[in-house]
Amino acid sequence: xxxxxxxxxxxxxxxxxxxxxxxxxxxxxxxxxxxxxxxxxxxxxxxxxxxxxxxxxxxxxxxxxxxxxxxxxxxxxxxxxxxxxxxxxxxxxxxxxxxxxxxxxxxxxxxxxxxxxxxxxxxxxxxxxxxxxxxxxxxxxxxxxxxxxxxxxxxxxxxxxxxxxxxxxxxxxxxxxxxxxxxxxxxxxxxxxxxxxxxxxxxxxxxxxxxxxxxxx
Amino acid sequence: xxxxxxxxxxxxxxxxxxxxxxxxxxxxxxxxxxxxxxxxxxxxxxxxxxxxxxxxxxxxxxxxxxxxxxxxxxxxxxxxxxxxxxxxxxxxxxxxxxxxxxxxxxxxxxxxxxxxxxxxxxxxxxxxxxxxxxxxxxxxxxxxxxxxxxxxxxxxxxxxxxxxxxxxxxxxxxxxxxxxxxxxxxxxxxxxxxxxxxxxxxxxxxxxxxxxxxxxx
DNA sequence: TGGCGCGGACTGTGATCACAAATCCGGGCG
DNA sequence: CGCCCGGATTTGTGATCACAGTCCGCGCCA
Numbered sequence: 001x002x003x004x005x006x007x008x009x010x011x012x013x014x015x016x017x018x019x020x021x022x023x024x025x026x027x028x029x030x031x032x033x034x035x036x037x038x039x040x041x042x043x044x045x046x047x048x049x050x051x052x053x054x055x056x057x058x059x060x061x062x063x064x065x066x067x068x069x070x071x072x073x074x075x076x077x078x079x080x081x082x083x084x085x086x087x088x089x090x091x092x093x094x095x096x097x098x099x100x101x102x103x104x105x106x107x108x109x110x111x112x113x114x115x116x117x118x119x120x121x122x123x124x125x126x127x128x129x130x131x132x133x134x135x136x137x138x139x140x141x142x143x144x145x146x147x148x149x150x151x152x153x154x155x156x157x158x159x160x161x162x163x164x165x166x167x168x169x170x171x172x173x174x175x176x177x178x179x180x181x182x183x184x185x186x187x188x189x190x191x192x193x194x195x196x197x198x199x200x201x202x203x204x205x206x207x208x209x210x211x212x213x214x215x216x217x
Numbered sequence: 218x219x220x221x222x223x224x225x226x227x228x229x230x231x232x233x234x235x236x237x238x239x240x241x242x243x244x245x246x247x248x249x250x251x252x253x254x255x256x257x258x259x260x261x262x263x264x265x266x267x268x269x270x271x272x273x274x275x276x277x278x279x280x281x282x283x284x285x286x287x288x289x290x291x292x293x294x295x296x297x298x299x300x301x302x303x304x305x306x307x308x309x310x311x312x313x314x315x316x317x318x319x320x321x322x323x324x325x326x327x328x329x330x331x332x333x334x335x336x337x338x339x340x341x342x343x344x345x346x347x348x349x350x351x352x353x354x355x356x357x358x359x360x361x362x363x364x365x366x367x368x369x370x371x372x373x374x375x376x377x378x379x380x381x382x383x384x385x386x387x388x389x390x391x392x393x394x395x396x397x398x399x400x401x402x403x404x405x406x407x408x409x410x411x412x413x414x415x416x417x418x419x420x421x422x423x424x425x426x427x428x429x430x431x432x433x434x
Numbered sequence: 435t436g437g438c439g440c441g442g443a444c445t446g447t448g449a450t451c452a453c454a455a456a457t458c459c460g461g462g463c464g
Numbered sequence: 465c466g467c468c469c470g471g472a473t474t475t476g477t478g479a480t481c482a483c484a485g486t487c488c489g490c491g492c493c494a
Contacts, residue, residue, distance in 0.1 A: 014290075015478070039445065050479045055446080059273050063280040065370075072486055073231075073446045087370045094311055153282075153304045153381070157374060163372075232448070256475065267449045272476085289456055290476045 016053035019043065020060055027066045028158065028163045029136045030170030034079040038067070065164040077167040085168065088161050089212035093205045095158045096142065100188070102149035107192045114144055115189055119182045125173045131173045135166075141185060145192075165212075172211060184210060233270035236260065237277055244283045245296060245380045246353045247387030251296040255284070282381040293386040302385065305378050306429040310422045312375045313359065317405070319366035324409045331361055332406055338432045348390045352383075357403060362409075382429075389428060401427060407424045 011022075023043070026032055043157040058075050061067045068078040080088075118141045125133040139162055144156050184207030191200035220284035230238075240260070243249055260271040275292050285295040297305075300303045335358045342350040356379055363372050408417035 014476095041445075051446085052478050052480090056273070056276050059276055060280040063277045064375075074486085075446090084370060087368050090315070090368075091374065094315055098307070098311055151304050151307075153301060154308060156282075157308065157377075160374075167409060180488095231446095258475075268476085269450090273447095291456085292476090411464050 013192050014053075015047070015049045016056040017179055019047045019053050020057040022047065023057055023061060024163065027061070028139070028159075028166040030131050030166050030168075030173070031132055032077050032167055033170060034077050034167040036167070037074065037076045039075075061163075064160050066166065067189065078164070080164070080168055085165070085212060088165055091161050092158065092165075092208045092212070095154060095161065096099045096146065096208055097201045097204050099146040099151060099154055099158060100200050101197060102151055102154075103145050103147075104195065104197055104200055105190065106148045106150070111144070111148060112189060112192055114205075115141060115185075115192075118144060119185050119189070122182050122185070131170055135169050145188070158197060169211075226405075231270075232264075232266045233273040234268060236264045236270050237274040239264065240274055240278060241283065241380065245356070245376075245383045246349050247385075247390070248349055249294050249384055250387060251294050251384040253384070254291065254293045256292075278380075281377050283383065286431070295381070297381070297385055300392050302382075302429060305382055306426055308378050309375065309382075309425045309429070312371060312378065313363065313425055314418045314421050316363040316366045316368060316371055316375060317417050318414060319368055319371075319412055320362050320364075321409065321412065323365045323367070323415055324362075328361070328365060329406060329409055332358060332409075335361060336402050336406070339399050339402070348387055351390050352386050361404070 020132050036057070040051045040054045040058065044051050047054070058067060062069050062075070065078070067075050069075055080118065085164065102135045117216035118137060122134065125137050143155070143159075146158065149155065184203055188200060188207065191197075229422065253276070255323065257268045257271045257275065260270050264271070275284060279286050279292070284292050285290055303391070335354060339354045339358065342354050360372070360376075363375065366372065401420055404420035405417065405424065406413075408420050
């Protein structure tokens with residue numbers, strides 16, 4: 001599809017992949033509010049491609065639950081009900097507790113250091129009231145930990161849940177202005193250091209549940 | 218997209234939906250062996266449509282992990298490694314134990330009756346050495362139970378896992394000729410009748426794990 | 435003034451086409 | 465006898481187009 005034989009592993013990914021990644025990132029990090037309408041031609045123009053790659057990207061995101069399709073085929077970011085939020089929170093708890101538990105035996109000091117660095121960044125971002133930055137950094141914290149679990153399918157499922165919560169999370173974290181941030185993260189790090197599996201499970205469950213509980217109002 | 222104002226809710230679904238459902242069913246029920254190559258033009262011809270709907274269906278299935286895309290864009294059913302099988306089995310256990318647990322308080326006698334009917338069908342199918350029929354009926358048993366959990370997102374995730382295991386399950390259940398079938402299913406039903414939650418969790422976990430363990434050889 | 439209907443603009447869908455990369459197959463060379 | 469190269473074929477990709485359904489807003493009528 002493109003003809004550059006040189007350079008890095010993937011210097012110019014397929015157009016639909018580029019569009020997909022762009023949209024996915026924006027959705028997962030809450031840059032698009034829930035209920036926002038999107039059009040294929042609009043997306044295409046935005047990324048400088050025709051409708052075809054835009055359509056494929058949208059289809060893929062719909063399959064992952066990141067976008068919803070109205071009966072007439074219109075696409076928009078989902079507005080999810082409280083029931084669904086609770087269900088997705090339960091899924092997060094289920095999956096992420098397991099991922100953390102699997103990561104625990106492999107958590108070297110270098111990993112813990114990186115987690116603490118990310119945590120510091122979270123504090124800064126909270127200071128600036130930067131909601132999108134907060135979501136991104138928070139998810140980076142979790143992803144960094146779960147990568148150690150060596151469970152790609154499980155991590156992929158967790159990311160799918162994040163994706164579904166993306167537009168809604170923006171609304172949530174727009175609310176908390178206080179330095180609420182890294183409290184449970186510190187518990188997670190402490191449990192990792194101590195090799196305390198039950199404590200880790202509890203800390204992860206609390207961290208995941210806490211924020212989402214206040215969203216289901 | 219279609220213009221029949223009459224009759225049933227969806228008399229003529231969009232073409233890509235029809236293709237998607239057809240492929241998805243065949244994959245989930247193990248009718249396609251792992252590693253099988255598919256072509257867009259081939260799928261299109263098979264369903265009497267052009268490449269466009271075929272492409273969308275394939276893309277969607279790839280997003281769900283039901284198909285894999287080679288670096289050059291070729292599509293085929295996945296051949297999954299033992300590590301991945303174990304991970305998917307763990308996911309099944311995690312999700313389905315939770316689903317069963319949530320279904321338990323809502324499990325009336327009518328549901329249990331239906332489960333027993335399905336179980337009888339499983340015995341017949343096993344008798345006939347009908348691998349595809351076995352997979353389909355077995356999944357129907359699980360789905361019938363989990364529908365009572367009132368947790369659509371969770372059920373959707375479980376189905377995604379089934380989908381990923383589809384082509385591989387065929388190989389598995391082609392192996393077991395004996396009447397292995399409904400042993401753990403009977404334990405599940407017994408636990409449902411008794412309202413025994415720990416027993417139910419254990420029975421579901423065993424049922425899910427048992428079959429898949431012998432696959433990771 | 436308020437509700438209704440109609441028309442035009444907009445949107446998704448599916449077909450088709452041109453193109454480039456990948457794959458396959460057979461023949462020729464070492 | 466085996467390996468490699470080159471062309472023909474197959475395959476996915478993205479653009480474009482015609483069409484049908486949908487939606488929005490303006491104007492008309494009560």
